[in-house]
Amino acid sequence: MPQPIDMKRFEQLKAASELPSPRGVAIAIIRLAQSPDVSMGELGRVIKGDPAFVGRLIKAANGVVGENGRSVVSVQDALMVLGLPAVRAMALGFSLLSNYRKGACAAFDYARFWTSSVLMALSMQALARRLRVIPADDAFSVGLLARIGELALATIYPADFGLVLRKVAASPDARQLDLEQAAFALTHCELGAAMLSDWGIPAQLYNPVRFFEMPEYAGFAEGSREAGLMQCLVLSRAIAQLCLAPESEHARLIVPMLRLSSRLGLERGEFVMLCERVGRDWGEWAKLLQLDGGRLPTFTALVAEEETVPAVLAAEGETRQGAGATPAPLPAMPLAGTAQGAPADEPMRLLVVGVTGAERALVCEALDPSEFVVLEEPDCSLAVDRVIDLQPQLMVLNWGCEHCGQTFIQALRSARFGRSIYVLGLLDRDDEGLLLEATAAGVDDVLVRPLQRNAVTVRLRAGRRTLGLQRQLEYEREELRHFAAELSISNRRLAEAAMTDPLTGLPNRRYAMDRMEMEWAACKRHDRPLSVMVVDLDNFKVVNDLHGHDIGDMVLRQLADALRKVLRAQDVVCRTGGDEFLVICPDSDLPQAIACAERLRAAADELRVETGGPELDVSVSVGVATYDPSLTTMAELIKLADRAAFLAKGQGRNRVVASQ
């Protein structure tokens, strides 16, 4: 088990300014975002000082909202969507990316490091959106910074870390972490986690970072958030690795990746869509971050191939490749019923092994060339090689010869691709014992010497028909998987819609009550303050009566935007009634909540509602209440705020009243 980092040593490295650290505007953003009282306006102004960061922040916020949400176009909206902790972490990540594109460690590929980190960030974001292990914005930053320890080692020890990397490249069995431990008495995992901790990233996020490259040592409780996050990191790393690997490596990498994704409960079609989404996002991010945005593999095709390339035979293929004897494999077969053509219309690949002379001629005559393409290998000892190279759908083989007997069939049937090949065994004589032996071993049907042309035609047609049905079933199963994935996405969209007020885009009453329950529980459990406000438009009925409902709607929409803009990041404003809003302020005592309520009141007061005609003035009355131990339910707390809002109305409106 690797030792945790010696904190004295870490402090020394920090003091010597050797560790990668953010620079420029990012430092101001990080500092400001740390202050609980910072207003969104103030933070927004500082962020605008770094136009590159503005673009990245808005892009990240749109990633969090997802393809179905209202798109984010302004810094203010991005801040609302992301919240302060995520903005801090992003300022950090992007600043490092901008300032550490090059460095002194010649063996460390800085560009590849950042490309892989951004791919991890996008994969983490996509996984978090689906699995809800952590918020998608946190996931992005964790992914981006997960391997920061490597950059740190390359920065502090360029020569020695270069040596470690060269050793790993020279002997793939060497574990990088062991070599790091030996060379520096620390590993990049430990160092990275210590840096994240030092930057204020919470422990539930940096602990999984510490262990995701050696999950066997993690010891997180099964089903815990940390275990889930760690698995997401492992999978994100696998996605990034596959994206950057040469094509020849894809088949090897896809299998463990699919296994990981299914362990996380991702259905295959859904996972493929998720990866395709990462690919689409990657193109845009690469441009934005000026990274080399080479084309990523198409996951749909890769997974389809994986379903046809056998693990066992592929492994044998690798060995042969090592010997330098493998011709290039044929492209994988299209799936039945796909755009490439239904199987019934396509000629199928028939491999004839060890059948020569007159028998070979008879087989060729017996089949219709529009139904079969004949591939031949006269030498039975090369049967395995040809199966891998040519990927036939049917085979005729000389049953009982040294290379085409039980061992061969068993190897064939133990591989996924081999399992579905329709095999006709050619028997020397009509012998029941032989027939039983061949079919028990895994042969589908037999032909008996002397060969009869019609018998060959009939057997091959039966094989073709069986394969056609089999492929049709596969296609239908695939369609069902896609359908299930789409259904689950629609369900999630519906769930989101059910929590949103369509007029203002704010969370609705249902969301407000769910969220209140969460905050109420957290406040009681951790003894943290919690305040709520009821914000009620003044004399709204008059607006409706005088100007009509449509103008009334405009008032509600513009007021909602104005309230959202002046809120602090941790607060949530929800539309809970016609002209009533509930603001939930976690971690806020009464004076803090009153200050915030006053900001909301002033924002409404300053708002001039544009209607296309005359501008309208509005005001709100705000009631504030704070949790105290005498309250036993959250409904009581909301009621107190409601009563305070009522008092504010009674005292002349456009004011804040706090419940005592």
Ligand SMILES: Nc1nc2c(ncn2[C@@H]2O[C@H](COP(=O)(O)OP(=O)(O)OP(=O)(O)O)[C@@H](O)[C@H]2O)c(=O)[nH]1
């Ligand atoms: N345009 C519009 N009006 C709405 C909507 N929902 C509720 N209302 C109107 O909001 C008004 C609320 O009026 P009241 O409850 O009397 O309150 P008020 O006029 O704001 O008066 P005070 O709260 O006492 O200041 C009613 O006229 C409702 O018809 C909506 O979605 N759009």
